[in-house]
Amino acid sequence: MKAYIISIGTELTMGELVDTNAPYIASKLPQLGINLLGISQVGDDIESLNRALSSAIESADIVFTTGGLGPTEDDLTRESVAYMLNEDTYVDPESLEVLKTRFMQRNLPMPEGNLKQATLIKSARSIKNVRGTAPGWWVNKDGKNLILMPGPPSEMTGMWADEIEPKLVKLNIGNITVTRNLKTFGVGEGVLNERIAHLFHIETASLGMYAQAQGVQLRIRATASTETQAYNIIDPIEKEIRSLVGEYIWGSDNELLEEQLGIKLKDNNLTLSTMESCTGGLLAHTITQVTGSSAYFKGGYVTYATEIKAIMGVNQHIIDKYGVISPEVAGNMAQAIKDYMGTDIGIGITGIAGGNPIEEQRPGVVHIGICIKSDTAVITREYPTQRHAVKQRAVTQALLELWSRLR
CATH class of the missing domain: 3.40.980.10 (MoaB/Mog-like domain)
Structure with a gap:
């Protein structure tokens, strides 16, 4: 039809x-x-x-x-x-x-x-x-x-x-088509293609690859007279893909990043806290969209003004030396909130979501600090300067980076 x-x-x-x-x-x-x-x-x-x-x-x-x-x-x-x-x-x-x-x-x-x-x-x-x-x-x-x-x-x-x-x-219209989407992070299309290239030539199913904000997605599609038959075609292909690139797969189909991260935190008995500046609380909001997130998320602060960062424990000497929008401050924000809240992990985000350059940095620049126990890492990204898009992509990046470090 x-x-x-x-x-x-x-x-x-x-x-x-x-x-x-x-x-x-x-x-x-x-x-x-x-x-x-x-x-x-x-x-x-x-x-x-x-x-x-x-x-x-x-x-x-x-x-x-x-x-x-x-x-x-x-x-x-x-x-x-x-x-x-x-x-x-x-x-x-x-x-x-x-x-x-x-x-x-x-x-x-x-x-x-x-x-x-x-x-x-x-x-x-x-x-x-x-x-x-x-x-x-x-x-x-x-x-x-x-x-x-x-x-x-x-x-x-x-x-x-x-x-x-x-x-x-x-109506029982006819053959049906079902799809399985595998969501990856930390690997490019080229590497994925090298590992699974032979699967693109399977006659019983089609395999596609496309880039999304949350990483490269792999799409397996099969057609059969029933849903069960279609999934029977997909299942062995998915199993082989997972055996080849499983370390990069964080979820599938309608699974959400914040949900999968929450599962990983609970499985590892880890707690999390956040300190945000340019994202304005969007990171904490996203984390708490998951039912039961209070089991691992202890709280977060929006330290939009520089002086509030210092009140919350960010080292004033680091702010003065490197500037409030810097990798050093993002890392220190993550450390400070982790210590203040007594959690295993802290995330700190500072950057410029839009408007004019600050401290000689362009709008769209975001620094993300992740502190896991005593180990701190900082990721810097520059996004297109639509304010909401910068905030959303920074939050996505922070969640993906934490998932990657916990895998």
């Missing part, structure tokens, strides 16, 4: 929002045996939407849309589908009752404009949306399917998981 995805909203075509819905849907289709032909974005314009839908339904068996199901004048997805199929819309009593109940639960009057969210056409059925006021449509006509979903990602992903994917699974 062939599919097409259309993301709808002028906020997307104007670059005001980044579309996360289409990648999410695209990632789910291979396991359902659905071949994705393409993805497009369309603004809130009825003529453009009519053209996009007509073109997609000509080439695809199933078309997924997100967005344009709200109550306002520029929410036009229902109108466009009704026009394309030459069907009239009508108010569905059941959908209207659900909508009224939703507003009553919020102790709000239902605006008249929301009435359009309770409409259907003859060839459509309503798709429940428990997270918002916009139900979806599942249209089946002349052997084609159109699945209309809301634009807010939390509503769309919830509707997909609760209502859409389970029904697509029951």
